[in-house]
Amino acid sequence: MQNRGFLRVREIFAMILIIVGIRxxxxxxxxxxQNTQNALWIVPVISFICIFPSFLLMLYLLKKYKDKNLVQLLEAILGKGLGKAIGFIIFLFAFLSMTLDSRNYVEQIKVLYYPEAPTSLIFVILLGIVFFGAKRGIEVIGYSTFIALPFIKISAFFIVFLVLGDLLIQRIFPIFGSGLSSLLSEGIGKASIFAELFFILIAYVSTRETEIFHKASILAAIVALFEIVVFYFVYITVFDYNSVVKIAFPFHDITQFISFGAFFSNIETIFMVFWIIAAYLKFLILLYLTTWIFGVVFNIENFEPLLLPFGFLTATVAALPFNTVINELQFRDTLLSIMTPFFIILPILLWLVALLRGGLRK
Incomplete structure (x- = not known):
């Protein structure tokens, strides 16, 4: 395994900000x-409040059971058999999340920029580049993400700055959208939009000191939430909620509002470059983490040779949904609804078992 404990705060921070913030x-x-209307921008806040305490509890358990990653922690608390079974479930969640998200991004690239290109060809290019990046190891992945992060984030918030004149604040009212009950239901039920916070716990022992991971992950999670809320607020105030519901890719539609005069055209292409870099980095990280989880579950120390088969399998499974509507409104919606209670309840159960077994006295 290409892991020598070289990741630092900045690299953990950058990786989490990419895989979570790109939402x-x-x-x-x-x-x-679909269900919250103009209260869309409040949903991530509710989701974060629901799932973040469970993430903090998982960090606490990892700190108590030193020198263990996510799957090893499950085995230490629940026993080898049950721990590996739950670890395999987490692997399935990570794999399915990566698969459905990759279909989402491939559809965006195809519809917006290369409508004549075959979907399979875009998949091959995307996952081919992702594979060659992932095989370099976690240290190179972390460093590459850290180097690219400033350019990605500057371009993103440059977009916000340039569309400020198009914001209409009145569009956020009524503040609870379709109703407080619908808002709470959607916010709680879709809390797993932050599930990547749990997937990256497989890299918990990839730093010299575990305190580094704690600081970086907590800070990155909070910053990612802020970014998501800002952009969702922009979507609602630039478009009305009826438009957001009908627009498949609001981020790219926002870039259409940017203009530097008649001389400069197709400005959105500049932002597309940074968006594609962020997408590559996201799936590069997710492919490595997913394969890593699988390797620990099945005691495969050198799991890097599995990156290529998993990349191919991801493309194959992602191509199964007939279109992006089915992918989003059926499969991805269902996956988010299933993962939410799992990741909220699992750390609590682990804490209770550890407490009863005396593991927290260590």
Whole structure:
């Protein structure tokens, strides 16, 4: 395994900010706006409040059971058999999340930029580049993400700055959208939009000191939430909620509002470059983490040779949904609804078992 404990705060921070914060640029806003309407921007806050305490509890358990990653922690608390079974479930969640998200991004690239290109060809290019990046190891992945992060984030918030004149604040009213009950239901039920916070716990022992991981992950989670809320707020105030529901890719539609005069055209292409870099980095990280989880579950120490088969399998499974509507409104919506109670309840159960077994006295 290419892991020598070289990851630092900045690299953990960058990786989490990419895999979580990129939710601002996919079709998640359209999915969440179906039931919450103009209260879309509040949904991530409710989701974060629901799932973040469980994430903190998991960090606490990892700190108590030193020198263990996510799957090893499950085995230490629940026993080898049950621990590996739950670890395999987490692997399935990570794999399915990566698969459905990759279909989402491939559809965006195809519809917006290369409508004549075959979907299979875009998949091959995307996952081919992702594979060659992932095989370099977690240290190179972390460093590459850290180097690219400033350019990605500057371009994203440059978009916000340039569309400020198009914001209409009145569009956030009524503040609870379709109703407080619908808002709470959607916010709680879709809390797993932050599930990547749990997937990256497989890399918990990839730092020299575990305190580094704690600081970086907590800070990155809070910053990612802020970014998502800002962009969702922009979507609602630039478009009305009826438009957000119908727009599959609001991030790219926002870039259409940007203009530097008649001389400069197709400005959105500049932002597309940074968006594609962020997408590559996200799936590069997710492919490595997913394969890593699988390797620990099945005691495969050198899991890097599995990156290529998993990349191919991801493309194959992602191509199964007939279209992006089925992918989003059926499969992805269902997956989010299933993962939410799992990741909220699991750390609590682990804590209770550890407490009863005396593991927390260590």
């Amino acid at each position: 601002l640029s996919d079709s998640t806003p359209s999915l969440l706006a």
